Amino acid sequence: VSDDTPPQTLTERSLDAVAHLIKSGKARRVVVMTGAGISTAAGIPDFRSPETGLYANLAALDLPEPEAVFDLVFFKQNPRPFYVLAKDLYPGNFHPTVSHVFISLLAQKSLLHQLFTQNIDCLERAAGIPGHLIVEAHGSFADQRCIDCKTAYPADLMRAHVARAEVPRCVDVECGGLVKPDIVFFHEALPSLFYDRMPLAETADLVLVMGTSLQVHPFAGLPEQVPGDVPRVLFNLERVGSLGSHADDVLVLGDCDSGVRLLADALGWREELEATWRGL
Numbered sequence: 416v417s418d419d420t421p422p423q424t425l426t427e428r429s430l431d432a433v434a435h436l437i438k439s440g441k442a443r444r445v446v447v448m449t450g451a452g453i454s455t456a457a458g459i460p461d462f463r464s465p466e467t468g469l470y471a472n473l474a475a476l477d478l479p480e481p482e483a484v485f486d487l488v489f490f491k492q493n494p495r496p497f498y499v500l501a502k503d504l505y506p507g508n509f510h511p512t513v514s515h516v517f518i519s520l521l522a523q524k525s526l527l528h529q530l531f532t533q534n535i536d537c538l539e540r541a542a543g544i545p546g547h548l549i550v551e552a553h554g555s556f557a558d559q560r561c562i563d564c565k566t567a568y569p570a571d572l573m574r575a576h577v578a579r580a581e582v583p584r585c586v587d588v589e590c591g592g593l594v595k596p597d598i599v600f601f602h603e604a605l606p607s608l609f610y611d612r613m614p615l616a617e618t619a620d621l622v623l624v625m626g627t628s629l630q631v632h633p634f635a636g637l638p639e640q641v642p643g644d645v646p647r648v649l650f651n652l653e654r655v656g657s658l659g660s661h662a663d664d665v666l667v668l669g670d671c672d673s674g675v676r677l678l679a680d681a682l683g684w685r686e687e688l689e690a691t692w693r694g695l
């Protein structure tokens with residue numbers, strides 16, 4: 416009698432192997448590294464996708480080059496383009512994706528060793544991932560301050576200015592400096608927490624890289640910190656960085672929500688994943 420279950424694809428077989436690492440208890444320190452690709456399904460454009468990416472759609476802002484919108488030197492000369500963009504990106508109107516929820520399941524099951532994210536949308540917290548397990552390597556919109564005297568700026572005033580795409584100024588009228596969210600701009604240092612937690616990438620026993628082009632350093636160097644014998648699973652539309660070069664790397668190319676659903680199936684977590692996502 417022929418077994419009529421369709422033959423497993425290489426990816427499904429590999430994800431079965433990844434699921435076995437977790438179910439057998441061999442992998443209990445999972446480090447996750449994410450980028451804008453895990454939030455596109457929430458309606459937040461990523462940066463570099465050809466048609467839909469932010470950098471392809473900033474022409475109206477008349478920037479010297481797209482990245483200028485997140486450049487501190489440019490911001491000091493002309494903060495308006497950033498505040499036009501901030502109106503579209505500001506947290507509060509977006510819902511976590513299945514990929515965010517999968518990471519929160521890892522945390523719930525005490526498997527999440529650390530999440531390093533490049534995203535500024537705060538959807539990781541909204542998905543229920545504990546704050547102490549999140550490194551927001553490029554900061555976030557959670558807080559804002561004057562770039563000159565560093566005085567904090569009230570969240571309600573910020574929200575009002577962002578809603579009107581207006582540029583907020585320091586609450587100290589003597590100062591009158593520009594206010595900027597605690598997002599890491601080009602020419603700014605990453606939070607020290609990123610460097611404090613970086614060594615965790617070396618103690619992981621499984622690494623998931625999700626939705627990032629790995630174009631921006633030092634974050635893009637994180638997957639290179641992972642020892643050669645530790646499997647790294649890439650959930651991304653296309654192959655990026657050195658992923659695929661470790662013997663046990665797994666490339667799950669395509670939509671990341673579909674990829675994590677395949678892994679959830681192999682883990683027996685699919686029902687829980689969908690119910691948690693619906694329940695958010």
Ligand code: APR
Nearest residue numbers: 450451452455461462463533626627628629651652670671
């Ligand atoms: N599923 C899987 N992959 C996706 C999806 C999706 N639904 N949508 C987009 N991607 C992939 C893209 O193909 C691309 O490889 O996610 C990646 C997104 O790359 P970028 O747009 O460059 O975003 P990111 O890697 O987060 O950018 C890093 O650049 O501008 C700076 O500070 C900014 O944090 C940002 C950093």
